[in-house]
Amino acid sequence: MNSSKRLVLVLCLVSSLSFAVALGHAAENTVAEASAVEVGSKVDGFQSLFNGSDLEGWAGAVDNYEVVDGSIRTRKGKGGVLHTPDKYSDFVVKFEFKLPPAGNNGLAIRYPGAGDAAYAGMCELQVLDTEHPRYKxxxxxxAHGSAYGMIAAKRGFLLPTGEWNSEEVTVQGSTIKVVLNGTVILDGDLANVTEFMADSPHPGKDLKEGYFGFAGHGDSVEFRSIYIKKLP
Known part of the structure; x- marks a missing residue:
């Protein structure tokens, strides 16, 4: 190969490498821009609850949570309820979550602001690595998606541990519907519940409004892309 051909080949390789690097930076910027959402901004009628960078707009156990790589994460060994500043009656909330092995968390539904979300609130919807041997x-x-201690959700629709799942929860009156990765895993009416796990009463199940939040149990479960919409 003569020197001129070598020069052309080197220039092509440099150009290709530069393009790949630029493409990589563009992809990184796209991810960063996608995760940077102003709290309160609306998309298709849904209001953003998380800006992707800090815990602006959240209340409750704020010190027990942190923001890492664009997601809200429970600090290891910490817990408590991180909740919205506003109360909601009927609403739809959608978000993504990622579980570590045996990870345990929950969604506080119509939480009054104090007490155990599973009992003092309307309910706690489980966020759990259900299939881990620890929970056999x-x-x-x-199980994941269940109205804790009251109504069981269908199992088998979680993605492998460490992958991002998508979930949508609709709360209307006394009814709750949970859609996990496109499949309805819970569609029930708490007004019809008369039997409780361990015969433990749930005094908050008939609450008409309350805060929405995350009920941490010491595991580093992550949440992102969190949006809520009030229903009439």
């Missing part, structure tokens, strides 16, 4: 003896009403 679970009551069905403790």
């Amino acid at each position: 003896n679970l009551d069905p009403r403790q």
Whole structure:
């Protein structure tokens, strides 16, 4: 190969490398821009609850949570309820979540602002690595997506641990519907519940409004792309 051909080949390789680097930076910028959402901004009628960079607009156990790589994460060994500043009656909330092995968290639904979300609130919807061996003896009403201790969700629709799942929850009156990765896993009416796990009463199940939030249990579960819409 003569020197002129070598020069052309080198220039082509440099050009290709520069393009690949630029493309990589563009992809990184796209991800960063996608995760940077102003709290309160609306998309298709849904209001953003998380800006992707800090815990602006959140209340409750704020010190027990952190923001890492564009997601809200429970600090290891910490917990408590991180909740919205506003109360909601009927609403739809959608978000993405990622579970570590055996990860355990929950969604606080119509939470009054104090107490155990599973009992003081309307309910706690489980966020759990249900299939982990640690939970082999679970009551069905403790599986992921279940109205804790009251109504069992369908199992088998979580993605492998470490992957991002998408979920949408609709709360209307006393009814709750949970859609996990496109499949309805819970569609029930708490007004019809008369039997409770371990015979433990749920005094908050008839609440008409309350805060929405995350009920951490010491595991580093992550949440992102969190949007909520009030229903008439």
